[in-house]
Amino acid sequence: MNPFKGAPRYGLTPPPETPYQRAGQAWDDREGTVRVQAANWRLMALGLLTLSGGLAGALAWLSAQGTITPWVVQVDRQGQIQAVGPADKGYAPTDAQVRAALGRFVEDVRSISSDPVVVGKAWDRAYAYAEGDAARYITDYAEAVQLTSQIGKLQVAVEVTSVLRASPSSFRTTWIERRYANGQLQATEHWAAILTVELRKPKTDKEVLANGLGVRIKAINWSREYGA
Numbered sequence: 001m002n003p004f005k006g007a008p009r010y011g012l013t014p015p016p017e018t019p020y021q022r023a024g025q026a027w028d029d030r031e032g033t034v035r036v037q038a039a040n041w042r043l044m045a046l047g048l049l050t051l052s053g054g055l056a057g058a059l060a061w062l063s064a065q066g067t068i069t070p071w072v073v074q075v076d077r078q079g080q081i082q083a084v085g086p087a088d089k090g091y092a093p094t095d096a097q098v099r100a101a102l103g104r105f106v107e108d109v110r111s112i113s114s115d116p117v118v119v120g121k122a123w124d125r126a127y128a129y130a131e132g133d134a135a136r137y138i139t140d141y142a143e144a145v146q147l148t149s150q151i152g153k154l155q156v157a158v159e160v161t162s163v164l165r166a167s168p169s170s171f172r173t174t175w176i177e178r179r180y181a182n183g184q185l186q187a188t189e190h191w192a193a194i195l196t197v198e199l200r201k202p203k204t205d206k207e208v209l210a211n212g213l214g215v216r217i218k219a220i221n222w223s224r225e226y227g228a
Helices: 019-065 095-110 116-129 133-144 205-210
Strands: 071-075 081-086 155-167 170-181 184-199 215-225
Touching (some): 095 155, 095 215
């Protein structure tokens, strides 16, 4: 044996372990786990915050576009739904739809009910279609016949007999008015009108609900037909 070499070592002798060392190691393990979990939670919160910001930005961009898609509901004269569809870019109401809307307009303006609420709603619908000269025309008419004072005294029933296209931008409408007082028929009159219209797609929810077809009446000229 070489005197300058120590005895051969066949393995490492572990340092002695004390209760204090074991307690310290357990504490370090717990602290490390808590720190790792906290870091993971912070990363997840940051990811959710980023996602929320992206969604908020997308919603803001969509709202700024103002993309309202109006829908058209076609009904018959009894108010029953016949067809429903979106009024997209290429949409234009058919002549039949325009004629039905104009017939309803004439009924709303020329009829007089004994119920002031019914009359008020009818005129609200009419003003959703009439604009410019047409709106002034029906306003002057209501003032000339003293419409509000006639409610409860006179009833007028309107029967639209035809709505036909007269030109690319106008329709000729004819109707019969039956006037009643105290429930008794007083007179029967025949009337005709030329309605100048323009089709303009509604852009807001209010316009869609009031005039979904986008039929705008620009001018009105009506008169009584004495020879009918």
